[in-house]
Amino acid sequence: MCDDSFLSDLPSSLKSDKPKIVDEFEGKIKSIDALFCLEEGHYWICAKVESVSCFGDWFYISCKKCGKKVDKLNNQFYCSGCQNFDGFGSMRYMLKLEVFNGTSTAELILWDKECAHIMQKKALEVNGAEVISANIVPKEIEQCIAVKNFLFKIVLRNEDEFLSMKSYNVKKVVTDVDIIKKHSANLLSNLEASKKALSYEDMFLEECNNLSQIVEEVTRTL
Numbered sequence: 001m002c003d004d005s006f007l008s009d010l011p012s013s014l015k016s017d018k019p020k021i022v023d024e025f026e027g028k029i030k031s032i033d034a035l036f037c038l039e040e041g042h043y044w045i046c047a048k049v050e051s052v053s054c055f056g057d058w059f060y061i062s063c064k065k066c067g068k069k070v071d072k073l074n075n076q077f078y079c080s081g082c083q084n085f086d087g088f089g090s091m092r093y094m095l096k097l098e099v100f101n102g103t104s105t106a107e108l109i110l111w112d113k114e115c116a117h118i119m120q121k122k123a124l125e126v127n128g129a130e131v132i133s134a135n136i137v138p139k140e141i142e143q144c145i146a147v148k149n150f151l152f153k154i155v156l157r158n159e160d161e162f163l164s165m166k167s168y169n170v171k172k173v174v175t176d177v178d179i180i181k182k183h184s185a186n187l188l189s190n191l192e193a194s195k196k197a198l199s200y201e202d203m204f205l206e207e208c209n210n211l212s213q214i215v216e217e218v219t220r221t222l
């Protein structure tokens with residue numbers, strides 16, 4: 001992939017998300033568990049990113065005119081929407097996140113605008129983007145997104161049949177630490193509780209370990 005074959009099209013959303021977004025989610029933040037019984041619409045969730053992966057590739061090349069995904073043919077890009085060949089295309093993010101709110105997990109799909117907002121750079125500017133193969137999420141992306149709390153505006157559609165298996169499209173991400181903190185009290189206490197649950201599990205495993213050592217000693221003396 002050659003640098004000059006991409007247009008620079010840094011989304012205008014790479015600014016602070018503070019001013020207008022606050023009113024939008026005031027009182028509209030739901031837990032992941034609650035999503036299963038809600039009406040179609042847009043909702044916000046506050047969750048921690050457990051893992052960052054992708055659906056095959058972490059980016060795609062889009063048409064500079066219509067934004068559709070293009071196919072690369074002989075160093076040119078073909079857009080089926082414009083039915084046109086072009087030497088230019090835009091590299092765009094396309095990520096899959098697994099998020100956790102302390103009690104439930106959900107799979108989220110993040111598109112270019114939202115990823116660029118978190119990364120504060122476009123896909124082409126990711127370290128080694130042009131040499132890294134498409135199906136491996138670059139370390140820089142993982143470091144920037146994983147194990148962090150965000151507010152996600154997701155789309156809930158009734159036609160999705162398998163509720164437990166579906167992925168939610170993300171329409172907006174809030175990365176502002178103060179805003180997240182203000183709205184993540186529930187999340188933080190849930191995460192804290194789940195940590196405690198884990199440590200009980202660890203204690204149990206430790207007990208099992210001790211017990212097996214005792215059993216081993218006893219059987220040796222028999």
Ligand SMILES: [Zn+2]
Nearest residue numbers: 063066079082
């Ligand atoms: Zn096109």
